[in-house]
Amino acid sequence: MGGLTIPTMDDIDIRSKKVLLRIDINSPVDENGKIIDDSRIKAHVETIKELIDKDNSVVLMSHQGRPGDKDFISLEEHSKLISKHLNREVIFVDDVIGPYAREIIKNLKNGEILLLDNVRLISEELIEAPPQQHVKTFLVRKLTPFFNIYINDAFATAHRSQPSIVGFPLVLPSAAGRVMEREVSALARIFNAEDTPKIFVLGGGKVHDTIRIIENLMRTRIADRILTGGLVAELFSVAKGMNLNTKNMEILERMGILSLVPRARKLLLSGAPIEIPVDYKVEINGNVIEEPASKITGVIKDIGPATVEIYSSLIKDAKVVVLRGPMGVIEDERFRDGSKSVLKASLEGWGYVIIGGGHMISALDKDMKIDNNKVHISTGGGALLLFLSGERLPALEALSMSMTNRVMNNAS
Incomplete structure (x- = not known):
């Protein structure tokens, strides 16, 4: 797609690992802050199930709304909906990178699923910058030591150059999840x-x-x-x-x-x-x-x-x-x-x-x-627009860079 080679979950060893999975469950809410459409949540079930079936422990990361907007809410209700669609418990923690969240991630057992709270509670997540700059953020530095693999399944945010999207691929073996993979292969047909x-x-x-x-x-x-x-x-x-x-x-x-x-x-x-x-x-x-x-x-x-x-x-x-x-x-x-x-x-x-x-x-x-x-x-709304407008998508660029780095490291 546009000359980029994107690694998928078939390209890396994803068995019995601790996986950080970036999803996009940003959902429309009513005036009371209740989710009124959970289609984006359902879309990621396939990727999560596959990772759990391969005996991984999975930590989910997503955003919801923007600070100051009415839909900027906790992800607690999202965790209950993911649990319902997966038919298994999803642990929720009202923290992202603090000691509490890191302790739970550290002790997470294979087969367990954890959803961190709204990643946009971390102000760094609102900054658009190159991947090399985002590697130095607190978000990336605090969480990276706890994970073996990073998977990006959030095509709808692929047009954002933010730490949770482009920072982790430079420091962890990374791949596209099944939602991301389907989007990329479908859009490749346009070219x-x-x-x-x-x-x-x-x-x-x-x-x-x-x-x-x-x-x-x-x-x-x-x-x-x-x-x-x-x-x-x-x-x-x-x-x-x-x-x-x-x-x-x-x-x-x-x-x-x-x-x-x-x-x-x-x-x-x-x-x-x-x-x-x-x-x-x-x-x-x-x-x-x-x-x-x-x-x-x-x-x-x-x-x-x-x-x-x-x-x-x-x-x-x-x-x-x-x-x-x-x-x-x-x-x-x-x-x-x-x-x-x-x-x-x-x-x-x-x-x-x-x-x-x-x-x-x-x-x-x-x-x-x-x-x-x-x-x-x-x-993908904005991501699809940028793709059709001929612009590169930072999330795909970062995944491609991750693959290149891995090949070069193996060669040396």
């Missing part, structure tokens, strides 16, 4: 020259981010077609000189999207294979109406049926489909059809499908069958 045509379905409201992605897709010449929806489609429609009416233009102006028109126009002029909707579902005085893109009178809320048909036929012939961001305002049931239809076409096609971002995942219907051999649902 595989043999997997073509590749279609990117890009929508939603994060237009600044999506422009960066499209600019990288053009630099690398990866995308055969880019199908747009949501505010992304509106931006490129304006860049093509289409009249979206005063109300839609006011919305784009208010959101700071019209400032991106010159960049969008430059992409179009450079030959970017960008498709824009030919019709939309719009709202007029609370009523839903279908209108051609050339004669928009209402507020745009979703792509229309003709666009769905065109997009679906293109998707079904693709070898790789990457979906990021919805086609419409999916929070409103009346405007979910566009997103659901392109998802359905992707799942029914014969290509490999990568679904990134919570909004597209939420558009999945219960009756949509997910074939795990050909569908990858990414856990």
Whole structure:
């Protein structure tokens, strides 16, 4: 992936060791601080089980929220949910690097699992710096002596250059966990020259981010077609000189999207294979109406049926489909059809499908069958964005450095 070789759990001896496992169980919480979605917690069960089955003792490390935010809470509830999904006890300690935590780690027996408290209680964890600098942090220096191995299974934080992500690989034999490994191998297909045509379905409201992605897709010449929806489609429609009416233009102006028109126009002029909707579902005085893109009178809320048909036929012939961001305002049931239809076409096609971002995942219907051999649902928000934007991910760089160091040490 991007020229990096990442060690996996198959590349190191992980039997009867003391393992530090960095996971990402950062979960949405309600106003009372209770977890309302434990999907990220469930994702790591496979890696933890494999390590326990190989007679290791496992210390889990994760963050939750940021200091000052309402979701910056203890990981005590997380430990109970991990216990439930593993069907075995997970010890929780309300400490990270203090004497209490270190004593429990020291006495942990093979087969036992310990979850440390929120790693962001340690202020160093909020600092972005190179791995060589993070090796010197208290977090890394205090904990390293107690472990034989470090495993990073936290792809969703792979874009962070923080001590728990990049510090330990330079001082401990390290590898990617199963979640990280799956993410890396799925995303590697985006760069595989043999997997073509590749279609990117890009929508939603994060237009600044999506422009960066499209600019990288053009630099690398990866995308055969880019199908747009949501505010992304509106931006490129304006860049093509289409009249979206005063109300839609006011919305784009208010959101700071019209400032991106010159960049969008430059992409179009450079030959970017960008498709824009030919019709939309719009709202007029609370009523839903279908209108051609050339004669928009209402507020745009979703792509229309003709666009769905065109997009679906293109998707079904693709070898790789990457979906990021919805086609419409999916929070409103009346405007979910566009997103659901392109998802359905992707799942029914014969290509490999990568679904990134919570909004597209939420558009999945219960009756949509997910074939795990050909569908990858990414856990990474910011990490996936940076990857698609062509930037290196510090977590992967650190794991690669760990592998290089190990090879050089063995050679000498």
